[in-house]
Amino acid sequence: MAPALNRRQTLKSTLGWAGAAVLASRTERAFGFTSANERPRMAAIGTGSRWYQKATGVDSRYGSAPDMRKLGDYVAVCDADAYRVGLASDIAKEWTGESPRASSDYRSVIDDPEIDIVHISTPDHWHAKIAIEAMLAGKDVYCEKPMTLTIEEGQLMSKVCQQTGRICQIGTQQRSDKGFLTAIALIQAGRLGEVRKATCSIGGGPTSPEIPVTEPPKSLDWNLWQGPTPEVPFRYLAGDNGETQSWSRCHYEFRWWYEYSGGKLTDWGAHHCDIATWGLGKTQTGPVSVDPVMVKHPVPFREGNPVDPSRYNTATEFLIRAVFADGKEIELRHDQGNGILFEGSGGRIFVNRGRLTGTPVEDLESNPLPDGALEAVYKGRELTDHFRNFFVACQDRKDPISDVHSHHRALSTCHLAGIAARLGRKIEWDPETEQVIGDARAQSFIRRDRRNGFEIEIS
Known part of the structure; x- marks a missing residue:
């Protein structure tokens, strides 16, 4: 240019x-x-x-x-x-x-x-x-x-x-980890039969004490940090909490405010729901309903918005069920450790960053996957780390393994889970038009107004 x-x-x-x-x-x-x-x-x-x-x-x-x-x-x-x-x-x-x-x-x-x-x-x-x-x-x-x-x-x-x-x-x-690639390859090879459900255990969200309004650090441009989000006072409380040794609306702790993130639903949810969506073969579509079976928040809500600005507000405990048109399900839950359980008509496997277990995994010793099975899952590319995969894609101008389009579909399930959690009711979703059906309030959460000067302009 x-x-x-x-x-x-x-x-x-x-x-x-x-x-x-x-x-x-x-x-x-x-x-x-x-x-x-x-x-x-x-x-x-x-x-x-x-x-x-x-x-x-x-x-x-x-x-x-x-x-x-x-x-x-x-x-x-x-x-x-x-x-x-x-x-x-x-x-x-x-x-x-x-x-x-x-x-x-x-x-x-x-x-x-x-x-x-x-x-x-x-x-x-x-x-x-x-x-x-x-x-x-x-x-x-x-x-x-x-x-x-x-x-x-x-x-x-x-x-x-x-x-x-x-x-x-x-x-x-x-998406570039051998354990997760093996799990997807087992599913695609039919080793679990017809996979009907994926349960994503992503951990619960934290709570905070009341966080007082205070002046931001001199080094921080608080207006710029807030960017497109509504302007609010800076809040900070020093204490024995996490990598920042504090509770705040800012560095690292932004994850626990719906204004800036989605809590665990989009933090670990972005990882595990991505793999679940991939395993179920739903990377080009979305659920038709999202049901907040059980959700707990640390502050009260009114019409989907938190009413206490002084504390973390994302969900701390939850069981949220997303159902696809063919009846397949993804569950997002706060308990049962961390990882993804795939359940099929012929077996089940559990996978996380340190473990891949289940009878289909044990059967690999006597019945290994065919040569090239993992590479086929990896979009036909040579297996490598996530970063080199990106640079190779920049070189050959082909999609990397974690592309925008499939991630958008998987993350939409996480966002819908957050909307349902905030409103406390089931949402019906049209994955073709990407619109909420029959619920104007829920539909209003699909986008957010951006502050003047921080709009997204594409034409």
Whole structure:
């Protein structure tokens, strides 16, 4: 895309024009990652613990950046917290030998024609806006899960990705894990018979004490951090809680506020419901009903909205059942550990990040899967880690293993579960039109208004 073309002009362009322009202007340099001068240039937008925990001041190797930097170079870092930008800048300089561009304004990254890949590790409510603008500006995207805050954002993500031809990998790394791939291969080989149900045990959500209103840290641009969401006071309470040693509306703890996330339903739900949807063969459709059989919240709700702004508000306990047109089911529940139980007419298997069990698994010793079975599940690609899969997809311009479209379908089930949980009633859903049937209030939760200045513009 011509450097003189500014962001406003880019976003006002039609999707078809944008897709043609960016595809025509890409250089071969972006598609190689073996030699130093061909490594893609990356920008990190959001430099919290999921990017790299060291950038939060914690001495830990947790995060995806150490794996991403093996295949590309971080030349820009961006975050609403200047303290984290400073740490991330130092880390990137250690890796590349050069200081990256450091900024709080992600638009400077979007406008830079020299950046090939945008790595999004912001809170959930920022994911879709940044990813859409990045794709429109001709960049490939690695976006941490969950991809979106609402179903409408997923629809927009899918549309923009398809029409621009960009590569977008979602950070649901279980899709590149051999245990989960084996589980899917067993299902597709008929080793469980007809699979009728998947139970996703994703853990319960936390509660908090009353969190007082206080001034945000001087390093944090609280207005920018809130972005598209309604403006509210900053809340913070120091204490022995999690990686931030606090309760707040902000870093890490944003997960437990419906304003910014979906609680466990979209946190671990994004991982396990994705695998469940894949196993049931429902990656191109959705449920027809979502029933909140049992849900507990830590604060009262009125018409689907929490009425106490001082405490975490996402569901703490739940059993939510999603039923598809053919009667197959996905259950999301807070108990029974962590993992996915697939039940079929000829057997059952349980899979999580450390275990794959069940009679069909035991039978592999005497009746192994045919050669190439896992590769077939892995879209015909050579088995590798999730990050290299993304870079290979950027090179050959074919869908990565965790593509936008299938993730949108799986995550829609999680979002519908959250809507049903908030309203306390069963929702009927049309997966073809992606509309709630006969419930205007529930339908209103499919999208959210965005604050002035933080709209998503695609045409």
